Each structure stands twice: as structure tokens, then as C-alpha cells.
Amino acid sequence: MHSSANVTERQAQAPALAISIVIFALRSDPSSGRQEIWLPLVRRVRQPHLGKWALPGGPLGGSESLQDAAARNLRETTDLEPTYLEQLYAFGGLDRAATQRVVSIVYWALVRPDQAGLARESENVRWFRASEAAGLAFDHDEIVAYALQRLRGKIEYGSVAYHFLGDRFTLSQLRGVYEAVLGRHLDPANFRRQFRSAKDIAATEEVLQGGRNRPPRLYRYTGSPVAEPPSGPA
Amino acid sequence: MHSSANVTERQAQAPALAISIVIFALRSDPSSGRQEIWLPLVRRVRQPHLGKWALPGGPLGGSESLQDAAARNLRETTDLEPTYLEQLYAFGGLDRAATQRVVSIVYWALVRPDQAGLARESENVRWFRASEAAGLAFDHDEIVAYALQRLRGKIEYGSVAYHFLGDRFTLSQLRGVYEAVLGRHLDPANFRRQFRSAKDIAATEEVLQGGRNRPPRLYRYTGSPVAEPPSGPA
DNA sequence: CGACTTAGGGTCTACATGACTATAACTCAC
DNA sequence: GTGAGTTATAGTCATGTAGACCCTAAGTCG
Known part of the structure; x- marks a missing residue:
């Protein structure tokens, strides 16, 4: 060949x-x-x-x-x-x-x-x-x-960050994704405020136990799991 | 493989x-x-x-x-x-x-x-x-x-609008491009303010004579004329 | 218990945006 | 020549958002 x-x-x-x-x-x-x-x-x-x-x-x-x-x-x-x-x-x-x-x-x-x-x-x-x-x-x-x-x-624009994570995640984990991708530190408080008002993210009743510190609340992504329509861009 | x-x-x-x-x-x-x-x-x-x-x-x-x-x-x-x-x-x-x-x-x-x-x-x-x-x-x-x-x-994000126009253009012409592409009316005053502070646009000394109304100033696009690097995306 | 660390909530300021008002400069009808 | 009409251009005000910063909550660990 x-x-x-x-x-x-x-x-x-x-x-x-x-x-x-x-x-x-x-x-x-x-x-x-x-x-x-x-x-x-x-x-x-x-x-x-x-x-x-x-x-x-x-x-x-x-x-x-x-x-x-x-x-x-x-x-x-x-x-x-x-x-x-x-x-x-x-x-x-x-x-x-x-x-x-x-x-x-x-x-x-x-x-x-x-x-x-x-x-x-x-x-x-x-x-x-x-x-x-x-x-x-x-x-x-x-x-x-x-x-x-x-x-x-x-x-920055879209909703791809969630696809690095499981179905339940803490805001710290989500922030970790953003920091890894963008390559810079993000303020935890401002990040939280921004994503609390985000449309496609919802707080669950659960918290993540077992950590060393205050147990963080778990969140869930409620947007569509797939970004690309099945038959190419529509 | x-x-x-x-x-x-x-x-x-x-x-x-x-x-x-x-x-x-x-x-x-x-x-x-x-x-x-x-x-x-x-x-x-x-x-x-x-x-x-x-x-x-x-x-x-x-x-x-x-x-x-x-x-x-x-x-x-x-x-x-x-x-x-x-x-x-x-x-x-x-x-x-x-x-x-x-x-x-x-x-x-x-x-x-x-x-x-x-x-x-x-x-x-x-x-x-x-x-x-x-x-x-x-x-x-x-x-x-x-x-x-x-x-x-x-x-919305980039600099493609200028490529519809010649090398000199008025802000009304530029706004016309945005209105045609976005399909909605834009406020002339706000549009002007936004683009006066834009980086890659510069006012010239000339104005466009011959119109019916107050002669508008001509502007020039100072960004790179080509958006795509020659050897594909870099 | 106190030190430490992360979670989570708030404040203050700077800045961008949208709605709106006002003035300037030109043409045209009369 | 004058006023109406139209576009150009400047400014104002309210709102929303983002960044910097501070404070409290709730755990673990010594």
C-alpha cells in the first residue's frame, strides 16, 4: 500500500x-x-x-x-x-x-x-x-x-467540561476540569457563583462523604449528553 | 495499525x-x-x-x-x-x-x-x-x-464581518452587515460605541461625501486580512 | 480543644450592554 | 432661505456580570 x-x-x-x-x-x-x-x-x-x-x-x-x-x-x-x-x-x-x-x-x-x-x-x-x-x-x-x-x-462557551466527569460531581471537581483545560487558577467563590446560576446544572440532595474536610454537595448535569446531532451538524 | x-x-x-x-x-x-x-x-x-x-x-x-x-x-x-x-x-x-x-x-x-x-x-x-x-x-x-x-x-466573536466590505467603510455599512447576518435590528448608537473601542478598526480622516445626510466618517480594518493560516489551523 | 482545610455565601468595584435622549450636519421640498 | 427629514455621533442611566476579596460553616487531624 x-x-x-x-x-x-x-x-x-x-x-x-x-x-x-x-x-x-x-x-x-x-x-x-x-x-x-x-x-x-x-x-x-x-x-x-x-x-x-x-x-x-x-x-x-x-x-x-x-x-x-x-x-x-x-x-x-x-x-x-x-x-x-x-x-x-x-x-x-x-x-x-x-x-x-x-x-x-x-x-x-x-x-x-x-x-x-x-x-x-x-x-x-x-x-x-x-x-x-x-x-x-x-x-x-x-x-x-x-x-x-x-x-x-x-x-469556555459550551458544555464540554461535564463530559470529563461522572454523572455526579462536586463543584471543586468541575473547577478542576476548567483549571486543567484553561491552565490557570480560578477563584472558587466566583466559579461557584457562576455555575449556581448555570442552566444545565442542578444540585442533588447528596453530599460526598469521606473527604478530609467539609463534605461538598454533589451536582448533576442536566443538559444533553451528546453534543453533536447524530447525522452531523444540523 | x-x-x-x-x-x-x-x-x-x-x-x-x-x-x-x-x-x-x-x-x-x-x-x-x-x-x-x-x-x-x-x-x-x-x-x-x-x-x-x-x-x-x-x-x-x-x-x-x-x-x-x-x-x-x-x-x-x-x-x-x-x-x-x-x-x-x-x-x-x-x-x-x-x-x-x-x-x-x-x-x-x-x-x-x-x-x-x-x-x-x-x-x-x-x-x-x-x-x-x-x-x-x-x-x-x-x-x-x-x-x-x-x-x-x-x-459575533470574530472579525469576519469586515470581509463583506471594502477597505473603507462607514459604521452604518458595518452595522448593515451585522444586521443582515444576525437578522435583527441593532441600535446605531450602541453599535458605534462598541466598535469605537474595538481593537482592529481605525478611523480615517476621510468622510463619505455625496449622501443625502450628514457625511459619515470612513473606517478601516487593521486586522489580518486572512483568518486561516496558510497551512491549515495552527 | 485548637489548627487546618475546603465548602459555600457575601460585598465591592469595574466594566460591558441595552434603552434612551440629545445634538450635529447634511439634503430636499417649498 | 427656511424648516422638515434623516442619518451621524455623543452622552446618560440602569442593569448585569466578572474579578478581587472577606467571612463563616463544617468537616479532619493533632
Whole structure:
């Protein structure tokens, strides 16, 4: 599939179509306690870029939608179900791959590493801090940077933050998500005030017991669990 | 990464890759004087959907980037240069075309119909009011609706409004753009106050003479003329 | 019990926004 | 030439929100 082709052959070929996916999850640093953004990468087991780390992905199956293909690649690498999945961008520069013209439609996803999904690493699948994911294969460095930028943009406006968390969460946990994504400290009191008046969040009767300090109240996200309509943007 | 089928099988299944483009321009209604959003459509001259109106577009050339392909399709239908060009979305549902799986990477553009470009219509190219573009071929109705939604979202946050206008414009003209895109009346005084303090807009020494009323001052957009970095999102 | 830490509520100020009023500068009808 | 009409432009006032900051509540731990 990667037989070296001269220029004429390359231009005659239809561009190959691939799906890649940037999968974000949060993990607490054991020492500082702060949350950080992590993502799984897959080691290249063939040329080109053999041995380098790359985004999960693969060719688009003939009988699946773009979104389905992204979700399938996510499951195959992490064993997790996405709580959020959205198209990021279609990358189609001429020089993305040396041997063949490849157009990659990239999705980005948020997962909740509740189960041992984040621990399910192998020789060829490993989780990295987003801040330390560099030197990746192809143009995947740029793609990850763009996905992070989009994540930051989306969290300010929209409702993606909740998709990092379980169905019940404290405002401190939610604030931790925002601080991890935005990369700066947020005032707890102002954050609370802002989200108490938010539409799609509701206080439950429960509090979280077992902590060292005053037990915090648990909240619930009441908005729609999926951000993207099933048949693409409507 | 994945056990690959042999080349012939894969190419038989491989979805076709196409570029489409939604081109927006503003035109004043002669009776009301208000501005409206227009876009050019192309009549289908072959099956499927023969005779229906559709978005400009075509197959992706083998030696052009996605952005270049979109710009080329724009020039071929309108003879205008885009002042703004950005990727909209990649549509890849299974049922988009009856006979063949087609993945369309759709761009959207803003043009300034300074020259006679908007008048350059033909049997198979015609401009339509965006509000009246319905019954289009394929899923192009949805694509136009989504592009309009994106335009509205972008105009509130960003700097796309200026790309509908020439290099010198009055605040009334700029307000006209906002009113056309957002579909509602805006208070002239408040609009003025907001944009006098905007960063990327500067007053010139000139005023626009020849109108019926008090001559308005001309302003200039000082931000970057292109929104998208040349090599895709950075 | 007192020290410590996080939860949660409040105040004060600065700033942006929407509604509204007032004045300036021009054309046109007469 | 004068006044009506229209748009340009400035200012005012009330409201809402965000950031900085302070205070109290309710737990744990020594």
C-alpha cells in the first residue's frame, strides 16, 4: 500500500481517506493533586515513521459514517466509550505523507477513565500528558495542538467540561476540569457563583462523604449528553 | 495499525472525495434598502439530481490542497476572489448519494461583489437569497443551513464581518452587515460605541461625501486580512 | 480543644450592554 | 432661505456580570 510512486502516479491516484482521533482524558498528578490532560498514542509498527508515536486512526471503512469510524478507532485503542465526540478538522495538505496523498478527517473525543481503561496500556499503546506529546509522526504535533486549542475554546462557551466527569460531581471537581483545560487558577467563590446560576446544572440532595474536610454537595448535569446531532451538524 | 485489505478491494470500497463550497455575499434589496445574504448555486447537468440546484464543487484535484481546491471552485463559478475562506465541515454520511459513497469536505467563503461578479450569471449559475435556497440537490439544504449558523456564530466573536466590505467603510455599512447576518435590528448608537473601542478598526480622516445626510466618517480594518493560516489551523 | 482545610455565601468595584435622549450636519421640498 | 427629514455621533442611566476579596460553616487531624 505504500509502494513508492513517482509524481505522475501520485497525481493520478485518488487521495487516500483516513480517520484519526485525538482522545482527551483527565488524570490527577499524584504529587500536586492537580488535574492534567492526557491522551493515548499508538506506536507506528510500519513505515513511514516506524516506531514513532501517532494518533489512533486508520482507513475509513466502507460502510460506516465518519463519526462511527472515529468511535470505532477510539474503542479499539482505549476500550472506553466516548462521552463527547466531535469532528475537529479535515487535514489535506500535499506533504502530509511522503509516499501517498492522504486526507485525514480528525475527530476529538473526551472520555471518562472510570474503569481501568486508562491503565490498559500495551507495548504499542501508551497515554501521554498532552503537554509532553511532541515529536509525533506525520503532522500529528500540529493536530494535537489544534485539538487542545479547540478544547479550550469549547470549554469556555459550551458544555464540554461535564463530559470529563461522572454523572455526579462536586463543584471543586468541575473547577478542576476548567483549571486543567484553561491552565490557570480560578477563584472558587466566583466559579461557584457562576455555575449556581448555570442552566444545565442542578444540585442533588447528596453530599460526598469521606473527604478530609467539609463534605461538598454533589451536582448533576442536566443538559444533553451528546453534543453533536447524530447525522452531523444540523 | 490495521490488517489491510489488498489494494484492489480497498480502492473498490474507497469513498469518493469531493470539495464543495458555500459562497456568501451581501446584496441590498432595492426596495427596502436592507442587506441580505446571497449565494451562488450551480445547476446539475448530470444524474443524480439532474436539473436541481447544488453547491459549487467538484472532485479534489490530485495536486492541490483542500483550501486551494475550494478557492479554485469559487473562482470557476463566480470569477471573484474570496476575502475569507475557511473549512466548514466534512460530510460523510452513508446515504448522501445514492450510487456511490461520497465524502464532501465543504468550505465556506465570503466575497465582495465589487465588480460585476455577482451579475455574472448564466444558464447554470445563479445567485439566490440564502433564505430562499431550498430544495437543493443531495444534502445541500442542510449544508447551507449549517454554514449560515457558522457565519452567525463567527460574526459575533470574530472579525469576519469586515470581509463583506471594502477597505473603507462607514459604521452604518458595518452595522448593515451585522444586521443582515444576525437578522435583527441593532441600535446605531450602541453599535458605534462598541466598535469605537474595538481593537482592529481605525478611523480615517476621510468622510463619505455625496449622501443625502450628514457625511459619515470612513473606517478601516487593521486586522489580518486572512483568518486561516496558510497551512491549515495552527 | 485548637489548627487546618475546603465548602459555600457575601460585598465591592469595574466594566460591558441595552434603552434612551440629545445634538450635529447634511439634503430636499417649498 | 427656511424648516422638515434623516442619518451621524455623543452622552446618560440602569442593569448585569466578572474579578478581587472577606467571612463563616463544617468537616479532619493533632
